[in-house]
Amino acid sequence: xxxxxxxxxxxxxxxxxxxxxxxxxxxxxxxxxxxxxxxxxxxxxxxxxxxxxxxxxxxxxxxxxxxxxxxxxxxxxxxxxxxxxxxxxxxxxxxxxxxxxxxxxxxxxxxxxxxxxxxxxxxxxxxxx
Amino acid sequence: xxxxxxxxxxxxxxxxxxxxxxxxxxxxxxxxxxxxxxxxxxxxxxxxxxxxxxxxxxxxxxxxxxxxxxxxxxxxxxxxxxxxxxxxxxxxxxxxxxxxxxxxxxxxxxxxxxxxxxxxxxxxxxxxxxxxxxxxxxxxxxxxxxxxxxxxxxxxxx
Numbered sequence: 001x002x003x004x005x006x007x008x009x010x011x012x013x014x015x016x017x018x019x020x021x022x023x024x025x026x027x028x029x030x031x032x033x034x035x036x037x038x039x040x041x042x043x044x045x046x047x048x049x050x051x052x053x054x055x056x057x058x059x060x061x062x063x064x065x066x067x068x069x070x071x072x073x074x075x076x077x078x079x080x081x082x083x084x085x086x087x088x089x090x091x092x093x094x095x096x097x098x099x100x101x102x103x104x105x106x107x108x109x110x111x112x113x114x115x116x117x118x119x120x121x122x123x124x125x126x127x128x129x
Numbered sequence: 130x131x132x133x134x135x136x137x138x139x140x141x142x143x144x145x146x147x148x149x150x151x152x153x154x155x156x157x158x159x160x161x162x163x164x165x166x167x168x169x170x171x172x173x174x175x176x177x178x179x180x181x182x183x184x185x186x187x188x189x190x191x192x193x194x195x196x197x198x199x200x201x202x203x204x205x206x207x208x209x210x211x212x213x214x215x216x217x218x219x220x221x222x223x224x225x226x227x228x229x230x231x232x233x234x235x236x237x238x239x240x241x242x243x244x245x246x247x248x249x250x251x252x253x254x255x256x257x258x259x260x261x262x263x264x265x266x267x268x269x270x271x272x273x274x275x276x277x278x279x280x281x282x283x284x285x286x287x
Contacts, residue, residue: 018284019284020267020268020269020283020284021267021268021269021270021281021282021283021284022280022281022282023270023272023279023280023281024279024280024281025277025278025279026249026277026278026279026280027278028277028278033277033278034252034256034274034275034276034277034278035275035276035277036272036273036274036275036277036279037272037273037275038270038271038272039270039271039272039273040269040270040271047279056267056269056270059269061269061270
């Protein structure tokens with residue numbers, strides 16, 4: 001009986017406390033996505049589709065829905081990432097890149113420092129409670 | 130006698146120069162292997178290495194255990210040797226806690242410790258070849274990554 005009262009109370013407390021961290025899966029250029037798992041010792045949450053989001057609030061991990069405005073802001077960030085130019089990266093470690101293999105995408109932000117900051121401000125605004 | 134003094138003076142000078150060099154160029158970590166490179170920097174961004182603060186510049190190499198910090202106007206973009214891409218926004222702190230990568234079979238492990246701020250990441254060969262081997266730790270949770278793009282925001286509780 002005590003447990004029946006305690007669980008809703010804990011959930012209520014968790015919902016009242018502020019968000020401690022937020023995680024959002026972004027789509028790949030082809031619209032697909034991989035997955036991430038949030039684990040916090042008490043429970044785990046799987047996020048496995050584009051714009052799937054999860055948060056930790058009051059020490060409890062849970063999936064959350066993102067509204068259209070938030071999706072748009074994430075899409076802006078995604079567009080920003082793509083606009084910065086995905087180029088093959090082969091200049092870092094000759095040994096690592098010596099083998100001829102399909103180039104995995106990586107980003108060159110080059111001239112886009114200001115836009116990078118702007119994008120992160122967008123993200124920061126997105127995460128504001 | 131003069132020659133003894135000269136020898137002492139030379140030894141002292143050498144010690145002084147070595148000390149200066151040690152202060153101005155903080156030692157990299159034990160295995161001394163680069164794990165990532167800075168591709169872009171805007172505003173205030175620093176690397177904390179072996180307790181010393183270094184202003185982050187494009188082209189700088191990063192090593193395991195390095196901490197990356199950005200100021201209120203800072204952001205930084207980094208590419209790892211497995212092609213993982215990480216960009217971090219203002220007021221962020223991320224420690225490259227663990228990074229292992231075998232360029233022959235593309236397997237490895239990665240643990241980034243994110244204490245505050247925002248970060249967007251595109252996972253590379255490690256997450257592709259070793260599902261679950263890429264993790265991002267925050268003060269409240271651990272994120273296991275299976276080949277994807279994602280964004281994290283951690284509130285600053287300082």
